[in-house]
Amino acid sequence: MTTTVLTWREVARVCLLLSAALLLISLIALTLGGAAIPARSVFAAFWEGLTQSPSSLSVEHRLILFDVRLPRLFLAMIVGAALSLAGAGYQALLRNPLADPYVLGVSSGAALGTILALALAARLTLAMPLAAFVGASLTTAAVYFLGQRGGQLAPYTLLLAGVITASFLSAIIAFLLNFLSASDLRGATFWLMGDLSGTAPFSLAWLALPALMSFGVMYYYAGDLNLLLAGETEAESLGVDVGRTKLAIYLAASLATGLAVSVSGAIGYIGLLVPHLVRLLFGSDYRLLLPASALGGAVVLVTADAVARSVAAPTEVPVGAVTAVVGAPVFIYLLRFRLNDRSSASATGENS
C-alpha cells in the first residue's frame, strides 16, 4: 500500500539505473561516426589511458576518440540535461504540461541574444552565454505575460504566445544574419537548427558549472514545485513561498536554456519529451523528476546526436532535426490528450 510514497532510495535507484543507461549509450555513441572504432578499441583506449600504458590505437583514432567524440559526448550530455531541466522547470512554473523552452520561444530568445553577441562582441568569451541567458529571461517574461487571460495563465493562450514569439524572434534573427560575415553565416544557419558539432568557446567544466547551479536551485525547490502544479493560491495555503519559488525557477530555467542554446543552438523538444517520459516511467514527483530528467536528457540527446552523426554518414544531420522529428508528434499527442479544455475554462472563470 505504500508504493506511491516516494523515498530517497527510489530516487537513488532510478538515478543509478539512468546513469547505467547513460554509460552504455555513451560507449555505443563513441563507436559511431565517420570512422568506425569498435567498442573493444574504445574500452582498450580508456583502460590504457587509466593505466598510462602504451596505446594500441592508431594516432588518428585516438585523436578522433579523445579530441572529437569525447568532448562532443560531454557537450551532448550537458546540453541534454540542461534542456530537460529547463522543460521540467517551465512546466511547473507555467503549470502547463506542454511547456518546453523551444515551444515557448525561449530558445529563440536565447538564440537572438547569442547572434547579437556574435555580431557585436564576438571576441568576448562570456558575451554569448550571457546574452543567451538575458535573451531567454526576457522571452520567458514576455511569454508569461502574453499567455495570461484575465490575470490567469491560460494553457492554450500561453502556447500560442510562445509560438508567435518564436516566429517573431526568428524573423529578427533572419534580418541580423545579413550582417554576419560569410563564414559566420554558414555556422549560424546550421546552429539555428540545433547542432552539437561546434566546439564550445570555453572548457566543458565551465559549461557544467552553470548547469549544476541550475539543477541545484531547482532541486532545492523540488517540493515546492510539486505543490505549485496545483495552482498558486493552493500552494500558498499549503505553505509555499510562491513568489520566491517562481523567481528562482524562472532564473534557473532561463539559465539552463541560455547555456544550452549558446553552445548548441535551438535544439527542440528535449524539454518536452524527457520529463514526460520520466513521468510515465517513474512518476511525477519533482524530487525524482528533476534528477531523472537531467540524466534522461543526457541519454536522449547523446542518442539523438549519435543518430544525427550516423544516419547520413559521412555528412551529418543537425541534431535538432532528429529531436523535432520525434518530438513534434509527441507534442501533438500530448496536446490532444493531456491539455484538457476544462483546465482552460477554470483558468478564466469560476474564481470569484
Next chain:
Amino acid sequence: MNPDRRASVLLEVRQAAYGFSHFQLQSLNLSLHRGETLAIIGPNASGKSTLLKLLAGLLQPQAGAVLLDGRPVASFNFRERARRIAVVQQESFLHFPVRVMPFVLQGRYAHMGPMQFETRPHQEVARAALLQTRTGHLAERLLQEISGGEKQRVVLARALAQQPELLLLDEPTLHLDIGSQVELLRLVQSLARRNHYAVALVSHELNLAAEFADTVLLLQGGRALRYGAPAEVFERELLEEVFQTELDVFPHPETGRPRVVLRAPEGDPKGGGPAALDPGLR
C-alpha cells in the same frame, strides 16, 4: 487539552477592511473559538470569499487586524501559517495526474524542510487523515478518476494532514449532490468537535449552514448584516431583503434549527406547504 483552552478564542477579526476598485469589505468584527463552526453566508459578490482569504492570511487587511492566537496572521511565515491554517478551496484543477496518497501527503509540506522525503510518521498522519475522511481505500487511485464527493473528502484529508487549528472551507459542497453535501458537512462538524478545530465555511446552502453551524455571519455588499446563532440570523424579513426573493423561515420540528424555503405563489391551490420548494437544497 483542558476544557478552558478548548473553548478559547482562536481567531479574532478586529475592524478588518479590504477593498478592490469595485468592492469594499467594511470593518468587520468576529471571533472564532476552538471547536466552533462558523458559516459565512450572503448573496454573490457579498465578500464571502474575500473574507475567507483574509482569515487564511492569503490577503492582508488594509485596515484593522486578523489575529490568530493574538498574533497577526500576516506575521506568520508561509510554513508556520500552513501548520495552523488549512484551506479547502472550491475546486482544484489538475493538469498533471496525481494519486490520492501523494496528494494528501502535500499537506505535510509545511511540516518538512526543503529536499526532504515523507518519512513514516508523515505517512501515518496522512493515512489517519484518509481514514478520518473514509477515503483510505482510495489511496492508490488517481485523483482524476474518483467521484466529486470522494475528491472533496480527499481534499479535506489533505487539509487534515496539515494538522491545523483553523480549517477554512470555501464552498466545499459546490457541485456535490445533496447526499454528498450532507456527508461532507457532517464529517467537518464531527472533526471540528473531536479535534477541536475552529471551522469557518463559506456556503450558498442556507439550510446546510443553519443545520451545521454554531454561528452564522450574514454578509451583503461587503458589510456584516448580522452575526450570531443560526436562529438569530435566519429572520424572514432580513433574508428576503438580502436575497431579493420571498421566503419562509420556520424551525425544524426536531432540531429546532431554522429552515428556509421559497414561499409558495399566492393563490396557488397546489402550494403544498413550506417543504415543496427548497432553495437551499436545489
